[in-house]
Each structure stands twice: as structure tokens, then as C-alpha cells.
Amino acid sequence: MNQFQYVRPTKQQAAIDAVAKDATATFIAGGTNLVDLMKRGVMTPQKLVDINRLPLTRIDADPGKLRIGALALNSTVADDKQVRERQPLLALALNAGASAQLRNMATVGGNMLQRTRCSYFYDTTMPCNKREPGTGCGALEGINRMHAIFGFSDKCIAVHPSDMSVALVALDATVQVSGPKGNRSIPFAELHRLPGDMPQKDTTLEPGELITAVDVPDGPFTKHVHYQKVRERASYAFALLSVAAALDLDSNNNIKAARLAMGGVAHKPWRLTAAEQALVGKPATEESFRQAAAIAMQGAKAFQHNAYKLKLGPNTIIQALKTAASVA
Amino acid sequence: MNEQPKPKKQIGAPLNRVDGHQKVTGAATYSAEYQLPNMAYAVLVGSTVTKGRLTGLDTKAAERAPGVLAVISHLNAPKPPGPKPEGKDPSQPQTQGNPLQVFNDDKIRFNDQPIAVVVADSWARARYAAGLVKAQYAKEKHETNLEANADKAFLPTAAKKNPKHPMNDYQRGQVDAYKTGAVKLEAEYVIPTEVHHPMELQAITAHWEAPDRLTLYDKTQGTMATRRDFAKQWGLPEENVKVIATYVGGAFGNALHSWPHEAAAVLAAKVVNRPVKLMLTREQMFTMVGYRPYTWQKLGMSATPDGKITGITHESIGQTSTYEEFTEATLAQTRMMYQSPNVTTRYRLAALDIGSPIWMRGPGEATGAFALESAMDEMAYLLNIDPLEFRLRNYTEQDPEKNKPWSTKFLKECYQLGADRIGWSKRQLKPGALRDGDWLIGYGMGVGTFGAHRGAATVSAQLLPNGTVLLQCATTDIGPGTGTAMTQIAADTLGISPDKIRFELGNSSFPKAGTQGGSSTVNSVGPATQEACLALKDKLRTLAAASNPAFTSARKEDVTMQDGYLTVGGNKDTRVSYADVLKQAGGTTVMVEAKPGGEGQKYSMYSFSVHFAEVRVHQLTGEVRVSKLVSCADAGTIVNEKTAGNQMKGGAVGGIGMALMEHALLDDRFGRYVTKDLADYHVPVHADSPAVEVAFVNQPDPHVNALGTKGIGEIAIIGVAPAIANAVFNATGKRIRELPITPDKLI
């Protein structure tokens, strides 16, 4: 582990300045991801700017949306009454992640910015373009059981590991950001990027930009929702693949609106808009779900060890939609 | 004569662990927790290549880093005077040479092999400086894939040299008779590398109390074995080395061996002339302290249409390192479990550029049982016979391998107990017949066995002035509750309550005992405890005779100890106070060695178990959940129902891990593991484990020892993985022959 400086500002602007003016500085929130990466030598910040003293922990139930502070804990959000009533899908996705101990430390901002769990990224002796551009992708011809089937490049086939983000992209959330150039909003689907030629860049955030909150707009998805996470042990494991599903059904069980996103398949949480559209107007039956799942998987491509995702993907979509539809 | 009420019998009772309170409150001291004055801290630097030579080592920056006391490598390490590792016989793998070799030469034999150790005045500083050491290598082509090296597999050297060695090919009846059988099965099975990962990391604190006196606070399963290894390495008399392991936070076999990091700590303490503490990281636990070896197996079986086995051939290739020939009893169960006139076994090794393996719970037998018990299920399906019925038709009433009677065998009783509890009668032979929505339900069984081993052990006993009896033995307790079981045995033998007994262990200066492993501790230390207690009574009798002649002719069994007095059979008129006895010259201490006799010549002695699993497999996602697990054991006398039950449950959970998730994945291009922590290497969490039901036959074995015990630790896991794999087949019709059974293999 490298030596580093540590500051703990109480003013938002001071925190932003500290990171914006120093290319070797990084924000730290819960530290559950960053500290691990520092111990492994994967991230070597010279300065840690601890943001835990900033007043960003509130969950505000505004008309039309929930505004969740970037420092709200994963466990607090998952247990929040407003969140459970207005955005149950988000609560489900949060509770599917990590363990109770980790959720008690992890923040909403840190969760969406957690880095890939790709083994090659984590091992500084192995090639990884994300960690060290130009060294190659270790996973491309290596052990790629956990890796992407959508949106990858020949530079990087890693996946984004967050469960929460899969729900947020499905729910059309917006990220509130404050940076050296002022404040801006980023639609959640545009926060994370595909690897392309620059896998070292996970997101569209500019240096020094601080996430202050995430807004989740109210919608009709308060009942028929499900987060289906597939993993080889029952808890405390990253997803092999996951699906966030939300349905709005009319009295005849026909689909008025649908939201669908997948985790564990791409460098970003993977929204399935075409499949959503295909569901609208259809009866909420296994047959409709099967058709939507087939549409969702168009363009998927597997590597040596992850071909199972081509089948697990549609199966999990069907299972998630079936469960969502049957939840009363 | 007024009879005292007889004290409650302790053997069999569910006594709470005598050290439970210390363990749960943090008062128990583990090897990384000893604080010695002037202590220094060591951190290992590992090789980042898998094979080759170290051509350069730049330690300047590390040496200049704050707080650093020394950077030790092959360039400057003092060479211990003990036997030189080079030229040692690799067929004698138990720490005879190479395993203790560290910083001995510039050769790289496996990835993450320690190439240097940095010693500093704090752990953080040592760790920081370790990151500054830069190495250059001349790389050579490495081999880490077993299948790719199967053509070079060889018979272990020990077997080549000695035709009686158990690793030789075994033959009963005709060679490969299964090939001409009426109903025939041939299948290959694979177990990946699994890593022990006890909760407590490997750690050692090494202290040279004088230039020729070494004390080690070490995580080890054998204080005597570790003492012997380091005495030998440093050319010291054994009594000059003391090894303390009062508490061990789980081991599962991982501390059966002395490892390079221990040797490094001892060297470092010598160089800096201060006590040195060294603790491995979880990542290092994958690479340098053993694992269950990757093993390929092929099993051929034939049977008559009415379900009599006519031939079995079982072959295996297990992985070992290039510098030690590690062997285990993978094929043992196949030779004795079922009645078959023709049995062939062939055991081979493949030497790979990976650190040495070491026995992991249920060592080779658990690996072998996966193939054998899966094959039994496959054959039952070929014959269209219930798998339990098929096993009964091939039950052995005496050992077909050694042609001896069993000392005891109550496996049929276990079958009955288990079948009742799991509800075997609900099971449908046809796969996929039972379901609950999208969950397919299946039932499977797997059988386990392990030798009822017993070794020599010595225990001392002494009456203390406060009326407590102090017992001591060098044995360790890696978790089964050894101190608790011994306390119960002593309580019954002495006729006093357990809270008047203190059983001390985990110290090589105590009377000697073997290493805790192979389910042998209660079998060995139990009788020694019993005999030491009887000897103590006899000693007290002779001492009391000086005060009261009634003791002169009393039998030692009749000496009664209560409320600070000795009596003959409770007769108040014969009372002699402890104080009077303790006044006599010579003290009360007795020391007794108990050894196995000739029983092993007459009988074939084994513990047996059967595991029944109910699983649910999701037909869309391929997830497997074990919804019920019943483990039944014939392990002789059960000394403590609670700790024995714990052992069985722990083994069952280990078996769930083996069946469904444990898998150390290595990228052969680099020779490095890609699973490096417990987020990647999965072991079961609570949600993966149903409430395991345990039942014991609890029939004493009159031959293994006077207590009637046979051993539990290994049979708790042997047979669990195939029970689950067989249940998955029953649920889905899919036969998974390569563990672990992950969702990708089922959809």
C-alpha cells in the first residue's frame, strides 16, 4: 500500500477543489472498494479526500421524485420507508448486493462508482488496459467466465459489478454532480461508458466532479417489480448475471409500461429498451416475456467461458418478469 | 458405609466447550496475537513469475524505508545448519527438506514463492517496504495444467521403491474386469483445486530466547512435529525448541505441514535478533500453504442385471509440486466399501509448477468418494434400482481388501436412520419427477469412510492444592473441542465434576502426542487421558495410605475424590484430605503413555458415514440450493454429542462448498490464481446451508480403544459432495462430473 495524504473537508467546494487541483487525489466515501484497491496496489492515490463530513446523507421525498444523497448508506436507503413504497425495485437491488456489514459502510455515490471485479484488473502483475492502458486485456483470452457479452471492445471485456446501478438505470434516475465548473445533471444511462479505446475511463465524470445526489422519478412501478440476481452462492456474491424488471399492468393483466435492465453483462448497467417496448400492450404471460427476452439478447456475443450467459440472460429475464408480474 | 451419590456421567453429555467463553469473548490468544517486548514484523515478497531464476533483486529502496530492520533474501540469508534440502528424497514429503527451504537459492518453483522477507518495527512499515522490493527474473516455461501434463503422470517414487507401499497399483481378482461386465459404466470425474481457508490466517511469532533456544507461537496442528522440523533445520536438540499453539482458529489440514513462511520468520528473528511476527495475507493463503489437489479420476464399473457389482477400476491423477511428492488415499474407499470380486486401482501424480498440496479435510477419500459414490448412483440408474438398495446389495460384512473382520460396522443402521430422516421414500427414481414451481427437487446419497486411526499419546495428571486436577498433553485443538472431550473423559474416570478439571494442550513441552489430523485425536489422546487419570488415582491411593491404612489394600477404581477429601468408595471413615496427600514427598504427578496394541492386525477399523441431500434446482437460472441435509455416522462412542454434532455439521457445510462453489481458478498462461480472496473464492454462507440434521449410531467399538471411539472429523465431509451431485441428477437428469456444480453447468 502506498503512502498518502488524508484530508477531511467539511465544505463541498473545498472537497471539489482538493481533487480538481491534484491529479493524484481521489474522493473516499465508505472506502469499501477504494481501500481494497489501494491495498492491492491497483489504485495509488497520493491524497484521499474523505467526503464523509459533507452534508450529503439525506433522502428527500420531493413531489415527483426521491432525491437520495450521495452519502446515504446502502442499508439506510434499502430500509427507507419512502424508497420501499415509491421505488421498491431500488430497495430490492440494494439488498441483493454485498453483505449487511458492507451495506452499512457503502454509500450510494461509492456504489455506482465501484470498479470492476475483473481478476486481471485486480492483479498488478497481469495485463489490463483498464488499470494500465496499453498492457493488453488479460481476460480476452484468459478466464472470462464473469465477463461481458454486450458492448465490450478488444481492449476490455470487463463488467460493471453494481446491483444498485441496474435498478437505477431501469428507473431513469438522474445523477446530480457538482464540479469545478459548477453543477450538472447526468442521466443515469450516461454516467457509465463503454470501454472502447479508453477502458481506463469508467464514467463520463470529469476530474474533480463530485456526485451529490441521485434523483429517482416517481413512476407506476410500485408493485410489479423484481430484482433477479443469479449467483452460485445464495448471498454475498457478485452476480453472474442479474435482471431488474418493473411492470405496470392494467386490470386485464396487460402491460402498460415496462422497464428492464441487466447487470453482469456489460461495462455499464445494460438497459433493454427494445425489449421494454416489445412488452408494451402485450399480456403479462410467459410467452410475451420469452419474446422480449429474445429481443433483449440480440447482438450478444460470448467468449470462451461465458457462453452460458447467452442462455442465462434470457432465462433470467423471463424469471424476473414472471416474478414481477406475480407480485401483488 | 455411606455411599456418595454417583456423579453424572459426562461421556456422551452435550457439555459446552470448556474454552467457549474465551473464544467468543476474544480472550483466547491466537498465534498472531502474542505481544512480545521489542517485537518486529515481517512481510513476505512473492515471486511474480512461475518458474525460472531470480536474476536481480533491488532491495535498496526497501532498506532505506522508515523503520526497516532487514531485507532478507537468498543473497544474504544465513543458511541454517540442518540437513541441506537439495538432494533430499522427494518421496519423503513431510517437511524433510524443500518445504522448509526458503531463500536458499535463486530458483523459482511456483508463483508467489517467497523471494524475500522485509522486517520492520511495525507491520505497516514492513508491508510498505515490501512493495518497494524489485525483482528481475529469467523466466522459464512453466506447467500448471494437470490435463495437459496427464501423459507425464507417474507412480509415486515411494511406491516404486517399496512394493508394499499403499500407493502401488492394487489388484483383486481380474485386471479391469469391468470391461467385460454385463452392465457397464465408464466415466471421468474432476475435482478442482480447493483451498482450506480456515478463518484464522497462517501466522507465527518466532523468538530466539537465546542463540540456541527457539520459541514459536505458531499456527500448527502438531506442536511436536513443528518442534522436530525446526530443531532439525537449526541443528538443535528438540528440547531447545518450544512450540505453542494453545488456540488454533481452524485449519482443516492446512497446518499439518511446516511451510516456507514459518522458516522465513525463524530466519528473520535470527537476523534482527528480535522476536518476529509474520502473518500471511488471505491472498498468500492460496499460494504457499497447501490446498486440496486438482484431481482427475476415471471409474469403470460393471454389475450383473440384478445389481451385484462384478468389477471396479478406479484410476486417478493428482497434482503435486515439482519439489515434493504429495500423496493421499484417493482410491482407498473403492478397495473396501463394496463387495466386488474384481477391483483395480491405479494412483498417479502429475508434478506441476505450483506450491505443494496438503491434506484437506477428508483428504484423498473425499476426492475419491466423489467418483465412487457418483458412479454408484450412475450404475443404479443403469440398472434401474434404487441407489440405496443397490448399495445394500453390495454391502460388505467384512473388509474385502484386507480380508479381516470389521472391528465394528453399523453403516446399515446409518442408512436406515438417514433414509427415514430425509424421507427417502418420497424420492422418485425418475429424474425431474418432483417440483415446486420452477424449482426441481431431487434426492441423493453418498457414503464416506475413514480409517479409525490411533497413535501413541502421553498425558500427565496432577492434583493441585485447590482440588483441581491438571492434565497436560502436547496435542492441539484446531476446533473439534479436544479439551472439552478430554475433560469429560477425565471427569468420568476420576468421578469428579468437569469444572474440577483443567486440560491444557497446544504446547510442545507438555507430554507428547501426535499431530491433530486424520480424525485420530480422541482415539489416541482419549485413552491416554483415561489411563493417566487411573494412574493418578493409584498414586493418590499410595500417598493416602500413609495417613490411612484403608487405602493400602484399596483398588484404585475405588478411590473417591470429593470436597477436598479422598475416601475409599465414599466411606467417611477413610477420609484423607487433599492437603495431607499433597504434603507427602514426591508430589502427585503421574505421566502415562497409551499406545495401540495389536488390534489393527486382527481387525479392519473404520468409521462410516452416509449423507442424504435434498436439493432444489431452478430450471431457468440453474441455481442449486441444498434444502435439507442429513448426515449419519457410525463413529463409535460419541464423547460429546454437541461438539461431535458440530463436527458433522461443519463437514457437511464444507461438503456443500465442495459440491457447489469451491474452485481455485488458475490462469495457466501466468501460473497465477485469478481467485485471490474470499469474494472470488466462494465458501458457503449461512444462506447456503440448511439446518443439517445429524444422527449417530453411537455404538462403542470395543477394539479401537477402551473408550470405543472411532473418529469423526473426516467422515463428516467424505461423501457429501456426491450426495449433492446425485441429488442434482435426480432433480434434473443432468450428471455433473466436474465440480463445482455451478449454474452455468446446469442451464
Ligand SMILES: Cc1cc2nc3c(=O)[nH]c(=O)nc-3n(C[C@H](O)[C@H](O)[C@H](O)COP(=O)(O)OP(=O)(O)OC[C@H]3O[C@@H](n4cnc5c(N)ncnc54)[C@H](O)[C@@H]3O)c2cc1C
Ligand atoms: C466482499 C464484497 C462483496 C461485494 N458484493 C457486492 C455485490 O454483490 N453487489 C454490489 O453491487 N456491490 C458489492 N460490493 C461492492 C460494494 O457495493 C461497494 O464497495 C460499495 O458500494 C462502494 O461504496 P463506498 O462508499 O464504500 O465507496 P468507496 O470505496 O469509498 O469509493 C468507491 C469509488 O467511488 C468514488 N466516490 C465515492 N463517492 C463519491 C462521490 N460522492 N462522488 C464522486 N466519487 C465518489 C471514490 O473515489 C472511489 O473511486 C461488494 C464489496 C465487497 C468488498
